[in-house]
Amino acid sequence: MNLQTTGKPVAVVGSGVIGRSWAVVFLRAGCPTALFDTDRAQLERASDWIRSHELEGREHLRVGDSLADAMKGAVYVQECGPEQLPVKQKLFADLDRVASPDSILASSTSAFDMTEIARDVRHPGRCIVAHPVNPPHIVPVVEVLGGERTDPAVVAATREFLHAVGQVPVLLRKHIHGFLLNRLQFALVREAVHLLKSGVTDLDAIDTVVREGLGLRWALLGPFAVADTNSDGGARTYFGGHEEWIMNLMNQLGPTPDFDKALIEGIGQALDAARGETPREDVRAWRDRMVVEIRRLKAENPLRKTQEQPL
Amino acid sequence: MNLQTTGKPVAVVGSGVIGRSWAVVFLRAGCPTALFDTDRAQLERASDWIRSHELEGREHLRVGDSLADAMKGAVYVQECGPEQLPVKQKLFADLDRVASPDSILASSTSAFDMTEIARDVRHPGRCIVAHPVNPPHIVPVVEVLGGERTDPAVVAATREFLHAVGQVPVLLRKHIHGFLLNRLQFALVREAVHLLKSGVTDLDAIDTVVREGLGLRWALLGPFAVADTNSDGGARTYFGGHEEWIMNLMNQLGPTPDFDKALIEGIGQALDAARGETPREDVRAWRDRMVVEIRRLKAENPLRKTQEQPL
Numbered sequence: 001m002n003l004q005t006t007g008k009p010v011a012v013v014g015s016g017v018i019g020r021s022w023a024v025v026f027l028r029a030g031c032p033t034a035l036f037d038t039d040r041a042q043l044e045r046a047s048d049w050i051r052s053h054e055l056e057g058r059e060h061l062r063v064g065d066s067l068a069d070a071m072k073g074a075v076y077v078q079e080c081g082p083e084q085l086p087v088k089q090k091l092f093a094d095l096d097r098v099a100s101p102d103s104i105l106a107s108s109t110s111a112f113d114m115t116e117i118a119r120d121v122r123h124p125g126r127c128i129v130a131h132p133v134n135p136p137h138i139v140p141v142v143e144v145l146g147g148e149r150t151d152p153a154v155v156a157a158t159r160e161f162l163h164a165v166g167q168v169p170v171l172l173r174k175h176i177h178g179f180l181l182n183r184l185q186f187a188l189v190r191e192a193v194h195l196l197k198s199g200v201t202d203l204d205a206i207d208t209v210v211r212e213g214l215g216l217r218w219a220l221l222g223p224f225a226v227a228d229t230n231s232d233g234g235a236r237t238y239f240g241g242h243e244e245w246i247m248n249l250m251n252q253l254g255p256t257p258d259f260d261k262a263l264i265e266g267i268g269q270a271l272d273a274a275r276g277e278t279p280r281e282d283v284r285a286w287r288d289r290m291v292v293e294i295r296r297l298k299a300e301n302p303l304r305k306t307q308e309q310p311l
Numbered sequence: 312m313n314l315q316t317t318g319k320p321v322a323v324v325g326s327g328v329i330g331r332s333w334a335v336v337f338l339r340a341g342c343p344t345a346l347f348d349t350d351r352a353q354l355e356r357a358s359d360w361i362r363s364h365e366l367e368g369r370e371h372l373r374v375g376d377s378l379a380d381a382m383k384g385a386v387y388v389q390e391c392g393p394e395q396l397p398v399k400q401k402l403f404a405d406l407d408r409v410a411s412p413d414s415i416l417a418s419s420t421s422a423f424d425m426t427e428i429a430r431d432v433r434h435p436g437r438c439i440v441a442h443p444v445n446p447p448h449i450v451p452v453v454e455v456l457g458g459e460r461t462d463p464a465v466v467a468a469t470r471e472f473l474h475a476v477g478q479v480p481v482l483l484r485k486h487i488h489g490f491l492l493n494r495l496q497f498a499l500v501r502e503a504v505h506l507l508k509s510g511v512t513d514l515d516a517i518d519t520v521v522r523e524g525l526g527l528r529w530a531l532l533g534p535f536a537v538a539d540t541n542s543d544g545g546a547r548t549y550f551g552g553h554e555e556w557i558m559n560l561m562n563q564l565g566p567t568p569d570f571d572k573a574l575i576e577g578i579g580q581a582l583d584a585a586r587g588e589t590p591r592e593d594v595r596a597w598r599d600r601m602v603v604e605i606r607r608l609k610a611e612n613p614l615r616k617t618q619e620q621p622l
Binding site (some may be wrong): 111133134140141143168170172174177178181185186187191192201203204205206208209210212214216217219221222223225230232235236239243246248249250252256259261264268271274275278283284287289290291293294295298303 | 489493510512575614
């Protein structure tokens with residue numbers, strides 16, 4: 001099961017925002033890509049969207065007539081269906097039936113355990129979670145983890161394949177609710193909402209502190225690596241010299257807020273005011289363009305001269 | 312108390328890592344800057360370090376012979392002494408005695424309430440917290456908040472001044488342990504340590520998820536603005552469509568871990584392995600250079616054509 005050579009056929013099942021973005025990832029890497037969706041209108045819009053990209057390889061996009069047709073020859077399938085467990089279970093059972101026995105079936109799920117999703121398939125060994133960040137053709141991290149019955153060789157092959165198509169796979173050893181990325185994200189969001197509700201400051205200040213402070217470092221180094229650069233003695237003296245202060249601070253962080261209508265509407269209004277006359281889709285397009293620029297900057301200025309890309 | 316015109320004399324008291332970096336901020340903005348420290352050897356090293364910068368205005372650095380000498384003519388004083396309340400209280404009482412009555416006395420404290428720090432001064436109205444990110448000449452956010460007796464005009468003047476010298480001030484309405492930045496940072500770090508201790512994954516994976524995922528967006532948009540771009544309907548549908556999932560996730564986040572010696576040593580070893588042969592000071596220099604590049608990228612590609620810099 002060696003998928004390291006790109007150029008092998010891939011299928012994407014589900015043509016929503018995530019599915020069409022995955023198709024760009026695979027096409028860009030030189031993989032003939034079949035896209036399928038039971039919603040033909042959405043499938044049409046998705047293929048138009050993909051073909052609108054300045055993208056070498058876009059001529060290798062194929063729209064599947066049926067699930068079986070889309071799966072023909074595919075060595076790797078990226079499932080991007082609705083985020084509902086029974087739907088995913090049914091879809092995986094169908095995929096398992098029509099896919100060639102040695103192709104990998106990967107789910108974009110952000111929520112479910114592959115042990116559950118693959119409950120009804122005959123070949124659970126080739127079923128795996130590959131959870132992207134939205135949108136995967138812009139933000140490269142993918143969280144990879146198997147279910148209880150996933151073959152370790154499939155885990156290894158999935159990481160290799162995702163790496164080969166230009167993504168950055170990270171491995172989880174076991175299922176945990178929210179995986180890594182959403183747990184870290186919502187740990188910060190929980191405290192951000194707590195600060196907002198406590199009246200200490202306003203939404204703009206919180207977004208600014210991240211955008212012009214924490215985020216500038218975190219685009220370059222993760223939280224542990226930042227701690228390591230914050231003191232001449234590294235993380236040992238940074239954490240070790242302030243244990244009491246840190247634990248005291250952590251113990252005072254806010255509880256889970258009620259995400260009630262009034263809170264969400266208040267956040268919405270503050271964001272409307274901050275965004276002003278700039279349409280939301282312009283903000284998103286700017287974000288995507290700038291993420292690509294930051295990644296280019298990092299690629300052109302590696303920390304180490306021999307930039308290993310460790311798997 | 313109009314400090315908007317840069318070019319007015321400033322004093323920096325305390326010449327450690329934060330103090331010397333503040334001096335670069337002020338010199339770069341055209342403010343004649345006096346630096347003082349009771350530790351003459353450190354003061355010497357700091358002024359050498361400042362003069363080693365390619366910095367227009369570095370000839371306007373002056374090393375104070377005494378606290379009173381450094382304060383001569385200063386309209387704004389940035390205190391960067393040791394992070395111990397009695398030391399800050401004594402220092403502020405001394406500063407208050409020798410400073411001209413209408414100069415602003417700002418503390419770089421990351422921990423203390425200005426109500427406490429200014430307990431013994433005669434003019435508490437001009438005492439204020441201006442907490443930077445390390446190092447302030449690279450990362451622009453400054454958390455600004457007064458104590459109970461701080462004059463609102465001083466709060467406004469401090470924000471204007473910090474904005475005029477190129478920083479990004481954000482305002483807190485009242486004291487809260489850890490202010491905004493460290494609360495948000497340690498909310499994420501707490502969960503990162505929890506994930507590490509739970510054995511779900513390793514340190515590299517956690518740092519990678521932030522560096523190649525969350526951080527790429529957070530360098531551009533704060534957590535609320537990210538939520539607003541994650542759904543066509545904005546934050547209202549992003550939060551509002553997943554309240555249950557989000558609250559369930561938040562309720563499962565980890566508790567405050569014990570920062571015991573074994574944990575910290577484990578983190579230190581994992582970071583040593585990740586860093587390999589690259590010296591820590593090279594990582595830090597790279598981080599600082601790249602933060603400057605990301606800020607340049609953002610300045611050259613503003614989200615809005617008329618880039619307001621709202622205070």
